[in-house]
Amino acid sequence: MDTLSHLANGFAVAFTPTNLLWCLVGTTLGTAIGVLPGLGPALTIALLLPITYQVAPEASFILFAGIYYGAMYGGSTTSILLNTPGESATIVTALEGNRMARSGRGGAALATSAIGSFVAGTIGTLGVAFLAPTVVKYALKFGPAEYFSLMVLAFITVSAVLGSSSVRGLTSLFAGFVIGMIGVDLQTGQPRFTFGTAELLDGVDVIIVAVGLFAVGETLYMASRRYAGKDEIVPLKGSLYMTAAEWARSWKAWLRGAAIGFPIGAMPAGGAEIPTFLSYAIEKKLSKHKEEFGTVGAIEGVAGPEAANNASAAGVLVPMLTLGLPTSATAAIMLSAFQSYGINPGPLLLTTQANLVWGLIASLFIANVILVVLNLPLIGLWVRLLKIPAPQLYAGILVFATVGTYGISQSPIDLVILYLLGAAGFLMRRFDFPTAPVIIGMILGPLAETQFRRAMTIENGDWTVFFRHPLSLTLLTLAFIGLAGPHIWAWIEHRRRRGPEHVPGDA
């Protein structure tokens, strides 16, 4: 009841005309920067920080929250249409989304991602409003040992995206590990694989790798196949929005995505990428249309991850608002904005700044509505992009990828990396190596390594910690079941069918 009255209060703050205007500006700007690779919400909010000298705290946080949510919506648009992820959280969306766009269902992919984002964003924001204190209590129980076990589970689960040949898939995954290791090692401060280049000391941005492998690699491949007359893009087939069957396939994926995204987003080292991987893997496993994955594009593979990334965006706000813990770059910059107002974000924020916090939460609900209203009519316009003749379209993608990459750090070295990876992406495509595992390896590999080494430092080298902590043991058990379960199941089935007198191997 208390929460409801606070929330009502918050809506009173958010519904003033000026604050509504800030929300509209934020969501529009957020959608725009989400579309551009390179320009993320963190950078945009950082550039807008001077605004905190001019306007009331409520207004600037409503603006920032609008940008943050808007970027999550916008990032999926280019993933789906151009295979050029605008945000690291929308990399997975490109896998199925772009396939759908090529086979004439781009409108449906955009619609399921917009509506799924709305559904999951709303669920996530409800979670922030009603569950924040409980969720954060559990999230803090995750230490390095638990995170490492979670990574093990994630590795097992995402092996679903390795493609048909596990040797090729694993090769890609390990290439991702290597790219992920470039830069200063966080644990010892020593540079790895930087070849004496100062620009490489901070590592390679995952967006550059995704854009290089997906967009540039794809473009080169298309250019090389131009006269083979294959792989034509169908601009639009059937209805612009979703059909009844597509709705039926989407809604469960949205709910599952939200259920995975919110709690992982709320974990201090959870992030937005891992829930999208997990959601994709689960949708692929549960789908009745497995043959559509990686061919014409399965709508579940877009709906789930898109819902997961928006719910995790809401989840990130949980530790920020309840404890003052910034768990993502964007949250860290929003916290520094609090300091411009002389507000110290911390455990007392909810009581000392109730109007501000609840106004912010209320504006998140409004931002969600604005975003879905803003994005659905745009779909018709976006889909027309695909009617551009292939040479011009692919040239446009190249320009877009190049400008966006330069925008990340204004570093020419990044452009060299982009095109090297583009060439690698082309060769991988040509020789049938899947590219998605590179990204997964690059994100999960260093995370798993860091958490493992942290756990080892804290426990003084005693590796039994992974089995002594109950949460960690549970996660490892789940991982083991995921790995061995299907084989054991197959063996039991095999025995049952062939009769108990047959032992395996006994032909």
Place this chain on the structure above:
Amino acid sequence: MLNRRRFLTGTAAAGAAGFAALHFAPAFAQDAPQVQIFVPAAPGGGWDQTARTIDQVLRSEKLISGSQITNVGGAGGTVGLPQFVNQWKGKGNSLMVAGMVMVGAIIANKAANNLTEVTPIARLTGEFEALVVPAESPFKTAADFVAALKADPTKVPVAGGSAGGSDHILFGLIAKTAGVPAANLSYVPFAGGGEALSALLGNQVAAGISGYGEFSEQVKAGALRLLAISADKRQDGIDAPTLKEAGIDVELFNWRGVFAPPGVSDEDKAAMIKLVETMAKSDAWAAECKNRNWTPILLTGDDYAKFVTEDTARIGAILKDLGLA
């Protein structure tokens, strides 16, 4: 090359933040100078906030007619530094924001350029560090912590910022004073204060070291216990001794200051020192520092140059002990 790069940076910034550009439109006295501020870090971090606050105060005090901020981030400032040294040479109206983190990064990354090549203008602010433990910890005082460290350093995991950064350096200095070999320390680096904080709140490490501002709210709420601060004297409103009072002879400020490029004329240097000094003594600057938990520790010109040299030697020695240099 330089103009084109700056132009592109400028357009990217303006394009990204359409109406932030409004604030760049000058509306001040015509005779006041224009200032270019170079930030060797991405937008949003400590140096960037320092630059933007300098910019804000210089404008509100009507000391300048306009300014432009350029960010070249990466590797603790060692990506930006060569650019400032080579491409900004002789530009008398320019300032670079840097600090103790860059001193450490130059040593640890074995960077080609260092801070002796630029012109020290002024040290502006410092953030003292705090030694904290979770509320449930058996350590009640800094002496308890040091005693445990002496008994077996491997049993006392300490969380803080990145390896070789100011938090790690302070831990090294504390251990050195206590006679504990730095190589035996169990330091758990996190990418930022927030992540380290969650390890402390989750009771996964024995203690934490970071800027006081990172922990202050948790200390007030009773979730963390503050054992000591690394300031030179007791601070108003902070109920904890300094490390020196607690018997650990260490003092450390994570300082930030401004430098002019190499090769500026003596007149330009003197004018710039005067400009920055006027700003740092204004009420507006004092108010911003209070808001952001920055301790004003103004030091200008030659005194500042001497300080930078001494601090470089001290940090170099401790990084060597920690096995990072």
